[in-house]
Amino acid sequence: MFATITVHAEQSRSAAALTKAKLRYVAEGHTPQPSPHNFHLPDITEFGDTHFLPLHSVRPVAALDELTTSSSHVSLRDHGFTAIQRPTALHAPPHCPNSFKNPELLKQHVIPDTELALKQLTGCTTVVTEALLLRCALWSATDSLATHGSAGDNTSELKTGFPQFIGFDPISGGGSPASKIHLDYSPDGARMHIRRFHSKTAEAAAEIIRFEDSLVAAGNDLSDSYKHSGGPRWALYSTWRPLKTVRRDPLAVLDYTTFREDDYVPAAVPTPSLGREGVCETHSAECYLARYSQQHKWYWIDNQTPEECLVLRFFDSDEERAGSIAAGGVLHSSAELEDNDDAEPRESLEIRSLCIW
Numbered sequence: 001m002f003a004t005i006t007v008h009a010e011q012s013r014s015a016a017a018l019t020k021a022k023l024r025y026v027a028e029g030h031t032p033q034p035s036p037h038n039f040h041l042p043d044i045t046e047f048g049d050t051h052f053l054p055l056h057s058v059r060p061v062a063a064l065d066e067l068t069t070s071s072s073h074v075s076l077r078d079h080g081f082t083a084i085q086r087p088t089a090l091h092a093p094p095h096c097p098n099s100f101k102n103p104e105l106l107k108q109h110v111i112p113d114t115e116l117a118l119k120q121l122t123g124c125t126t127v128v129t130e131a132l133l134l135r136c137a138l139w140s141a142t143d144s145l146a147t148h149g150s151a152g153d154n155t156s157e158l159k160t161g162f163p164q165f166i167g168f169d170p171i172s173g174g175g176s177p178a179s180k181i182h183l184d185y186s187p188d189g190a191r192m193h194i195r196r197f198h199s200k201t202a203e204a205a206a207e208i209i210r211f212e213d214s215l216v217a218a219g220n221d222l223s224d225s226y227k228h229s230g231g232p233r234w235a236l237y238s239t240w241r242p243l244k245t246v247r248r249d250p251l252a253v254l255d256y257t258t259f260r261e262d263d264y265v266p267a268a269v270p271t272p273s274l275g276r277e278g279v280c281e282t283h284s285a286e287c288y289l290a291r292y293s294q295q296h297k298w299y300w301i302d303n304q305t306p307e308e309c310l311v312l313r314f315f316d317s318d319e320e321r322a323g324s325i326a327a328g329g330v331l332h333s334s335a336e337l338e339d340n341d342d343a344e345p346r347e348s349l350e351i352r353s354l355c356i357w
Contacts, residue, residue, distance in 0.1 A: 018054035021335035037146035080330030134167035137172035144172035149272025177334035200210035201273035
């Protein structure tokens with residue numbers, strides 16, 4: 001059965017001047033059914049509790065060292081995300097927004113810069129760039145991401161190599177905005193990810209996997225034991241930027257300190273297992289969806305420009321504790337602004353990374 005869609009208009013004096021946007025939650029008591037399509041969250045009809053909520057504007061810091069001196073700015077440690085200015089060589093002539101759709105230019109300029117920024121932000125020693133995800137289409141129930149990694153879809157280096165370039169196929173095009181509140185990986189989903197997403201990811205995470213497997217074999221709960229096991233600290237991050245100034249479907253991020261553990265709703269996402277020659281398999285990667293609470297506080301970068309990045313934490317082994325549901329990951333969604341249906345499609349680039357200390 002599909003969930004009944006309920007729309008709420010939230011009003012408060014303190015939020016009166018803030019931009020409001022539509023955000024989609026899972027209704028109380030509803031169990032969402034997984035999508036049959038690769039890289040797709042459950043169908044939008046599973047998100048039946050829709051709210052118009054205020055978005056709190058955050059301005060990116062101009063230099064990373066400002067994050068250590070500003071107590072008021074959102075931070076990865078305290079909020080699960082941060083906002084930074086990070087122009088690259090592709091933001092200057094002779095380059096243009098379409099330069100960010102060129103995998104070779106991204107490998108040459110953007111990937112190394114993103115890896116450096118993550119090292120500076122987190123103090124990690126190793127950054128493994130796993131995937132780049134391009135979104136440049138209007139929303140659709142099933143987009144081009146569904147074909148990535150499917151049977152017979154192995155002719156392009158973009159789809160067999162590492163990192164993965166998802167949404168870059170010139171025939172099927174880019175993905176569409178993910179207008180459903182979600183956190184890409186639960187702790188179990190994160191652990192499945194480093195083992196099954198791509199053989200190169202598993203290779204980079206070999207020491208992590210060895211420590212975790214030995215703890216499980218000894219009967220230990222990883223959420224309680226891994227942090228103190230001597231295994232490497234590890235985390236999954238997303239670095240998100242638009243290709244043009246955002247006029248519709250901006251990325252909104254939920255301050256994870258305002259989210260209760262019983263607000264999380266587990267769900268499965270079909271995900272191809274890549275990088276294994278002659279193997280065409282999928283695995284189920286557990287993510288989290290969300291139930292609504294009045295305590296939730298949403299942030300965005302209004303009129304976000306291509307030089308401005310949101311950095312989101314999906315998982316951090318140092319944030320786990322016994323009995324915890326999540327490990328510092330932050331929920332997020334594209335947000336539907338009112339009265340801008342005529343605006344051009346949002347174009348954005350997301351870079352997903354495994355960080356190891």
